[in-house]
Amino acid sequence: MIKTGDVGLLTGKVAVLGYGSQGHAHALNLADSGIQVQVGLRPESSSRAAAEEAGLAVGTVAEAVKDAQVVVFLVPDGDQKALYDNEVAANLADGATLLFAHGFAIHFGLIEPPAGHDVVMVAPKGPGHIVRRLYEEGFGTPALIAVAQNASGQARELALAYAAAIGSGRAGILETTFKEETESDLFGEQAVLCGGVTQLIKYGFETLVEAGYAPEVAYYECLHELKLIVDLIYEGGLERMHYSISDTAEFGSHVVGPRVVDESVKENMRVALKAIQDGDFAREWIAEMERGRPSLAEYRSELAAHQIEQVGKRLRALGHREVQGVHGVG
Ligand code: NAD
Numbered sequence: 001m002i003k004t005g006d007v008g009l010l011t012g013k014v015a016v017l018g019y020g021s022q023g024h025a026h027a028l029n030l031a032d033s034g035i036q037v038q039v040g041l042r043p044e045s046s047s048r049a050a051a052e053e054a055g056l057a058v059g060t061v062a063e064a065v066k067d068a069q070v071v072v073f074l075v076p077d078g079d080q081k082a083l084y085d086n087e088v089a090a091n092l093a094d095g096a097t098l099l100f101a102h103g104f105a106i107h108f109g110l111i112e113p114p115a116g117h118d119v120v121m122v123a124p125k126g127p128g129h130i131v132r133r134l135y136e137e138g139f140g141t142p143a144l145i146a147v148a149q150n151a152s153g154q155a156r157e158l159a160l161a162y163a164a165a166i167g168s169g170r171a172g173i174l175e176t177t178f179k180e181e182t183e184s185d186l187f188g189e190q191a192v193l194c195g196g197v198t199q200l201i202k203y204g205f206e207t208l209v210e211a212g213y214a215p216e217v218a219y220y221e222c223l224h225e226l227k228l229i230v231d232l233i234y235e236g237g238l239e240r241m242h243y244s245i246s247d248t249a250e251f252g253s254h255v256v257g258p259r260v261v262d263e264s265v266k267e268n269m270r271v272a273l274k275a276i277q278d279g280d281f282a283r284e285w286i287a288e289m290e291r292g293r294p295s296l297a298e299y300r301s302e303l304a305a306h307q308i309e310q311v312g313k314r315l316r317a318l319g320h321r322e323v324q325g326v327h328g329v330g
């Protein structure tokens with residue numbers, strides 16, 4: 001774990017492309033660290049006003065990229081290739097560094113920067129608003145750094161400098177590779193964090209409701225309580241969670257958990273990982289993006305129509321009113 005970087009290496013301008021979750025946090029943290037920043041946005045971008053109000057210099061992508069020492073890609077991963085091809089490549093200054101917060105576009109070859117440019121990653125391990133808030137509080141968000149191309153011989157030091165300038169030095173900087181970061185990130189979100197958890201919640205809910213239990217009860221049991229359990233796991237690991245629950249829950253967890261999520265699930269996980277490593281998943285997603293993301297739109301409306309989402313919306317609205325009510329009485 002590295003705790004520092006030489007911010008003094010960032011002598012020129014940093015062009016931050018995009019002003020979303022990560023973009024606003026990086027731009028503001030860099031500026032507060034004394035780095036010269038220009039945010040690059042589309043002329044019609046709705047973020048322009050927000051960036052200007054925050055006191056940042058804003059320009060078009062081309063304006064920001066010209067004469068920048070570092071160009072930071074903080075637009076969605078699926079939009080990075082088009083942005084690079086259409087607005088970045090022709091405007092890159094000699095020797096400018098390309099910096100990414102996730103390895104997708106470089107690792108899967110969507111962007112192939114010419115020799116002569118450093119290509120690095122600084123990936124904060126947290127959402128943008130946390131990256132900004134912790135910095136403001138005098139702390140930072142841990143970050144992974146990696147080097148894909150080291151033209152200057154100083155790419156690693158520059159990545160460390162950038163990580164320090166966004167506050168990550170205070171929390172810890174870990175070295176990885178574009179391959180490791182990209183593949184493990186995709187696997188985590190698909191198999192466990194987003195895909196796996198969603199499917200587990202839906203199956204649990206459906207099993208109870210199909211057996212005649214009230215959807216409201218099933219919602220609280222299979223979705224709502226998950227947060228309380230995850231908070232315990234986050235605090236002190238799986239043991240801490242098992243310590244906090246009843247002995248009955250603990251015994252059931254050990255005995256029945258592996259019967260439900262059995263070896264076949266692990267085999268499915270291996271298949272998912274292989275599709276990531278082989279590039280099959282990336283090809284599937286890139287083809288989907290080229291078609292205008294029709295399947296993604298379909299998945300979204302299917303999920304919105306699922307009973308657990310309907311029930312959840314109603315119950316959360318109710319809970320919100322109750323909380324306000326209590327507050328009003330107090
Ligand atoms: P986001 O969707 O929050 O924001 C993207 C921004 O880019 C928006 O302001 C959008 O208007 C702008 N944009 C889109 N297309 C553009 C274009 N053609 N030209 C200029 N601006 C354009 O994105 P995000 O979640 O901050 O992700 C940015 C990068 O950070 C991605 O590589 C992502 O993988 C990575 N990352 C995100 C998180 C996270 O928690 N959100 C964490 C770590 C890394």
Ligand code: MG
Nearest residue numbers: 185186188189
């Ligand atoms: Mg991730």
